[in-house]
Amino acid sequence: GEDVEQSLFLSVREGDSSVINCTYTDSSSTYLYWYKQEPGAGLQLLTYIFSNMDMKQDQRLTVLLNKKDKHLSLRIADTQTGDSAIYFCAERPSSYKLIFGSGTRLLVRP
Amino acid sequence: NAGVTQTPKFQVLKTGQSMTLQCAQDMNHNSMYWYRQDPGMGLRLIYYSASEGTTDKGEVPNGYNVSRLNKREFSLRLESAAPSQTSVYFCASSSYGYTFGSGTRLTVV
Numbered sequence: 001g002e003d004v005e006q007s008l009f010l011s012v013r014e015g016d017s018s019v020i021n022c023t024y025t026d027s028s029s030t031y032l033y034w035y036k037q038e039p040g041a042g043l044q045l046l047t048y049i050f051s052n053m054d055m056k057q058d059q060r061l062t063v064l065l066n067k068k069d070k071h072l073s074l075r076i077a078d079t080q081t082g083d084s085a086i087y088f089c090a091e092r093p094s095s096y097k098l099i100f101g102s103g104t105r106l107l108v109r110p
Numbered sequence: 111n112a113g114v115t116q117t118p119k120f121q122v123l124k125t126g127q128s129m130t131l132q133c134a135q136d137m138n139h140n141s142m143y144w145y146r147q148d149p150g151m152g153l154r155l156i157y158y159s160a161s162e163g164t165t166d167k168g169e170v171p172n173g174y175n176v177s178r179l180n181k182r183e184f185s186l187r188l189e190s191a192a193p194s195q196t197s198v199y200f201c202a203s204s205s206y207g208y209t210f211g212s213g214t215r216l217t218v219v
Contacts, residue, residue, distance in 0.1 A: 004152075008150075031206070031207075033207065033208075035210075041212055041213070042114075042200055042210040042211055042212040042213050043153075043200065043202075043208075043210040044210075045207045045208065045209070048206070048207055088152060088153070095141070095160070096141060096158050096160050096166070097155065097158075097168075098143075098155070098204075098208055100152035100153045100154075101152055102150055102151055102152040103152055
């Protein structure tokens with residue numbers, strides 16, 4: 001079946017790197033996504049990676065994809081207090097379906 | 111600003127009342143979606159519309175109906191609201207990535 005799993009909580013100190021991990025089940029997913037949700041707001045697309053890529057870097061964000069292990073990670077360099085939010089991993093097994101994890105709450109301590 | 115607009119932002123209903131959540135996008139996307147978000151459960155797909163004139167059930171369609179009025183608008187209707195439908199509802203539209211509205215917080219008492 002289709003399932004996406006993430007750890008529920010991560011706490012880091014300001015200036016450190018954050019790594020949020022995700023595992024997914026559907027190997028046919030063409031795209032994998034990271035979304036950010038701030039309190040009371042909708043989901044904001046942070047970045048996505050094609051399934052034929054191993055890594056994608058975008059400023060402070062680095063996405064790593066291990067397709068063999070169906071493992072996706074998001075690294076945030078130099079984490080700031082404004083990065084505190086819930087981060088959702090999602091897989092897209094078909095054009096019209098996006099399967100979300102339950103979200104990882106990132107807390108950045110001053 | 112371009113994006114997905116949802117109305118209303120907040121709503122309180124009594125059990126058995128009906129209401130329609132409105133959603134409009136101005137990005138010329140073909141596909142639109144309705145999700146609900148409950149604590150600890152991520153987002154679950156209620157209904158989607160792959161293109162104008164088509165709608166399909168998602169993961170949790172019971173108790174809901176949808177209408178794809180035109181390419182821009184996709185509405186979600188609760189005919190007889192139940193407390194189990196208390197949730198935050200998000201509309202989205204997609205091309206490569208999904209763009210989400212800011213959500214409707216619905217409470218059914």
